[in-house]
Amino acid sequence: MVSKTVLHAKHIEAGAKMVDFHGWEMPINYGSQIEEHHAVRTDAGMFDVSHMTIVDIQGSDAKAYLRRLVINDVAKLTIAGKALYTGMLNTAGGVIDDLIIYFFTETNYRLVVNSATRKKDLAWMNKQAQGFDITITERPEFGMIAVQGPNAKAKVATLLTAEQQAAVEGMKPFFGVQVGDLFIATTGYTGEDGYEIIVPETVTTDFWQKLLDAGVAPAGLGARDTLRLEAGMNLYGLDMDETISPIAANMAWTIAWEPEDRNFIGREVLAAQKAAGDQPKLVGLVLEAKGVLRSHQKVVTEFGEGEITSGSFSPTLGYSVALARVPRSVKVGDIVEVEMRKKRVKVIVTKPSFVRNGKKVW
Amino acid sequence: MSNIPSELKYATSHEWVRNEGNGIVTVGITEHAQDLLGDMVFVELPDVGDNISTGDDVAVAESVKAASDIYAPISGEVIEVNEDLEDSPELVNSDAFGDGWMFKVKLADESELDALLDAEGYKNSIDED
Incomplete structure (x- = not known):
């Protein structure tokens, strides 16, 4: 049984090439993935992300529950609407999923988790809820549209009421606010300015059409992947999974070690890994010569082997970039080798971030 | 359904062959193939002078x-490659049967052309995919 988002008919209408994405029929492109990529980097593009899973956590123990569930500390969240990126681990310290948590009050939080991991995420969250006074409520009655690019905010502004405009005016990155029908958040998965907007399903199609009319280009999962890769953002299932520690997935920054007595799931394992210093790490690789780095290619370094987790052609830079998990001793600036089809190529090790706000950053 | 010009010959591995006369053919990949592959970013061509089988x-x-291999649909010597693809690989997407051509071959044995599929045969082969 393939699921369809509320925008499915709009994608077909726009001539999208549809693919099965973890049980959802989603647009991979609307003609040219590269043109859609450039639209986001230079103007404004939008993605249907209605397949993503919204889960509200409410109740008197909501804060205590989340402080146990995820590796970052929701106690850091004190301003209504503030968001936090983090990971949810199993007891062996592997990443069950990465997610964003929005704080409304200490008894009311909203989580956005991946669609591919929806079932196991909900099962895990429910299992961990025992003993906590909370409710876990999935919110499938919403569509979600990510509008991204240097002109994204200005184009969205033309569709907002005066009240909505006032609410988002000057909103800092990683905040969300509910105004009228819309939950508007300054989050994204492209490295550009923009919003992710949660819309009631009944008006999602209408909102999408208005964005089209405002000159926002529809972009598919193909462009979404090259944009997030250039931005150095992880994709669950490729860059990390249940067998991978957040320390080995460039997610150490999302771990809140303080206060020491916060007993989050996976803490002991992570602390031991940190003390041992033997976890591999996720770095960037750049191949300026011809060729495209791809997932699962072997990386050869003087400290041992590694593996590319995500690789593609970077439309913004004009050459291939990748994320790779390599031995911790490998340093930024090192030259290492990648085994490609029939040959070995030299690549430069970089920080895992290549493009931000339309500019090369490595 | 993709465009499949009737004047060309095809291989099941999605290459097309145009007979230019005098034992010379032009080779490229089909519109169907470029559609499956998506936006082209690099095309690695053989060298002029290569003998291919x-x-x-x-x-x-x-x-x-x-990355997708392109197979020689016929045997012979490569006499020219499409150097425009070096800077504009997207020509393969925008004009697979025209400006997106890949290389020209001086045939070793013209009768090999008869072994290739015609448009109908190729259409049937992709319908079975």
Whole structure:
């Protein structure tokens, strides 16, 4: 049984090439993935992300529950609407999923988790809820549209009421606010300015059409992947999974070690890994010569082997970039080798971030 | 359904062959193939002077999605390659049967052309995929 988002008919209408994405029929492109990529980097593009899973956590123990569930500390969240990126681990310290948590009050939080991991995420969250006074409520009655690019905010502004405009005016990155029908958040998965907007399903199609009319280009999962890769953002299932520690997935920054007595799931394992210093790490690789780095290619370094987790052609830079998990001793600036089809190529090790706000950053 | 010009010959591995006369043919990949591969980012062509045999992997079409081997649909000597693809690999997407051509071959044995599929045969082969 393939699921369809509320925008499915709009994608077909726009001539999208549809693919099965973890049980959802989603647009991979609307003609040219590269043109859609450039639209986001230079103007404004939008993605249907209605397949993503919204889960509200409410109740008197909501804060205590989340402080146990995820590796970052929701106690850091004190301003209504503030968001936090983090990971949810199993007891062996592997990443069950990465997610964003929005704080409304200490008894009311909203989580956005991946669609591919929806079932196991909900099962895990429910299992961990025992003993906590909370409710876990999935919110499938919403569509979600990510509008991204240097002109994204200005184009969205033309569709907002005066009240909505006032609410988002000057909103800092990683905040969300509910105004009228819309939950508007300054989050994204492209490295550009923009919003992710949660819309009631009944008006999602209408909102999408208005964005089209405002000159926002529809972009598919193909462009979404090259944009997030250039931005150095992880994709669950490729860059990390249940067998991978957040320390080995460039997610150490999302771990809140303080206060020491916060007993989050996976803490002991992570602390031991940190003390041992033997976890591999996720770095960037750049191949300026011809060729495209791809997932699962072997990386050869003087400290041992590694593996590319995500690789593609970077439309913004004009050459291939990748994320790779390599031995911790490998340093930024090192030259290492990648085994490609029939040959070995030299690549430069970089920080895992290549493009931000339309500019090369490595 | 993709465009499949009737004047060309085809291989099941999605190359097309145009008979230019005097024992010379032009080779490219079909519109169907470029559509499967998506936006092209690099095309690696054989060298002029290479002797190629039917079935050899002689070129690589690398798209955002995947790297894909291109097989020699016929045998002979490569006499010209499409150098425009170096800077504009997207020609393979925009004009697969025209400006997106890949290389020209001086045939070793013209009768090999008869072994290739016609448009109908190729259409049937992709319908079975």
